[in-house]
Each structure stands twice: as structure tokens, then as C-alpha cells.
Amino acid sequence: MSSKIEQIIEEIEEYIDGCKPQTLSKTNIIVNKEEIEELLRELRMKTPEEIKRYQKVLANRDAILxxxxxxxxAIIKEANIHTSELINEHEIMQQAYVQANEIMAAAEAEAQRKLDAATIDANNFRMQAMHYTDDMLGNLQNLIHKTMESHMAKYENMMGSLRSFSDILANNRNELAPALNEEELSDLEE
Incomplete structure (x- = not known):
């Protein structure tokens, strides 16, 4: 992965960490759509040149084939011309058939070899591009999971603090209750 892509991913992480959580939600955050789209556009623009080359090779696969x-x-046509010339020479007709068949077999084998090599190359480029894309998506997925876990922990800490404050307030009120009840009783007796 290139350092520019890593830098953009770090910017996305920092941006997500800086987003405010949505009210009453443990997992949702408020995101500025334009800012996140700009960061994603920048990430797309930094795609390594190698992936672009693989995409061109895949696009040109039919032309290669x-x-x-x-x-x-052309090799077969040349073999057919050569065969025709040999057939015209009556004395070496049998030899012409043998040579023509060998040339045609060699031409077909060479054509098949080139076709197989082009197909293998195109498939290899496609698989490499798919692996790279999967790696990038996996990294982004990990980033999102880590961000969600981080925000969830912060949210749970905040809720724990609020519960603690609520418990303290309830205890304080419970401590005041007997004094208030005595005050009310003394007001009634008077």
C-alpha cells in the first residue's frame, strides 16, 4: 500500500474520531457528507498505477486474443500457401503433405500457446486487482470496526459516569428524606 493511501486512511480515521455521536445512539455518528466524499475521492485518485495497468490489460484482453x-x-495461411506450392510439385507430393501437416500443427500449437498465455496473463492481472481491492476493502472494514469500538467504549464510559452521578443524587435525596419528613411533621403539629 502506498504511503499516500495510508495518509488518506489516517485522515479518514481522524475525521471519524472527530465526528460527534448522534443523540441517543451508541453506534451512529454525524458525518459531513461532503468531507467524507472528498476524502474518498482523494483515496480513489491515489490508486496505484499498477492497478490501472491491470484494468487496461483486462479491457484490452479481447484485442490481445x-x-x-x-x-x-497468418501462420496457417502461410502454411496453406506453402502446402499448395509443394502439392504443385508432383515428385515431392508426399513430403509436402507431411511438411504441411507439421507446419499447421506447429502453427495451431503456437496459436494455442499464445492464446493460453494471454488468457493466463489476463486472469492473473484480474486476480491481482481483485486481491488488492479486497485488501483495501478489508482495511476500510477494520477501520470502521475499530472506530465503532472506540466510540462504543467512550459512550459506555459516559453512561457509567451518568449512572454513578444518578446513584449519588439518589443517595443524597435518601439522606435528606428523614430530615424533610421530621420538618413536615413538626409543621403539622404546630
Missing amino acids: ADAQAKAD
């Missing part, structure tokens, strides 16, 4: 097929067709 067509080129391999055209080369194979």
Missing part, C-alpha cells in the same frame, strides 16, 4: 488469433491465422 484477437491479435493472437490473427497471428495464428
